[in-house]
Amino acid sequence: MSTEETGLPAHWTVRFSKSKNLPYYFNTSTNVSQWAPPPDADTEKLKVYMANKFPATMLQPSEGGGQAGKIRCSHLLVKHEGSRRASSWKEAKITRTKDEAMEIILGFEARVRDGSVSLADLALTESDCSSARKRGDLGFFGRGEMQKEFEDAAFELRPGEMSHAVETASGIHLIERLE
Known part of the structure; x- marks a missing residue:
């Protein structure tokens, strides 16, 4: 363009x-x-x-459920100094290491899995993605619309399931399949 x-x-x-x-x-x-x-x-x-x-x-936002070949997920992202954009709505410059980011995400995963908090509630305050305002909800997406590692993990999930830590160029994610 x-x-x-x-x-x-x-x-x-x-x-x-x-x-x-x-x-x-x-x-x-x-x-x-x-x-x-x-x-x-x-x-x-x-x-x-x-x-x-x-x-x-x-x-326009999609309404009334899924679209053919598309799924809906929410996620929680923890960025690190090696992320492709090492900044977020919470921090102008992210300086944590990748290992520190992994430690944080594993702590979040443990809390979600033990039922003490939902991924959506954690994403609202802890995610480094602007989707935090929507409790991590990314809406519907199909193949080829997300980073490959994210997409592969998301499409393997069944509705209601959450991934383990997923690394992409953006940082480290927990992904929950909604629909």
């Missing part, structure tokens, strides 16, 4: 958040992401591009 097509300044692209079901803006040079367009965007070109790329029907 070119700057002429999108109306965005150099190094800016439009990406799509699966957790929020909304497009967002990402600077490939600085790795900054934001919900609002950059200040120097050509808003007229951007409006046309966004209307064509993301029709309103695409942004």
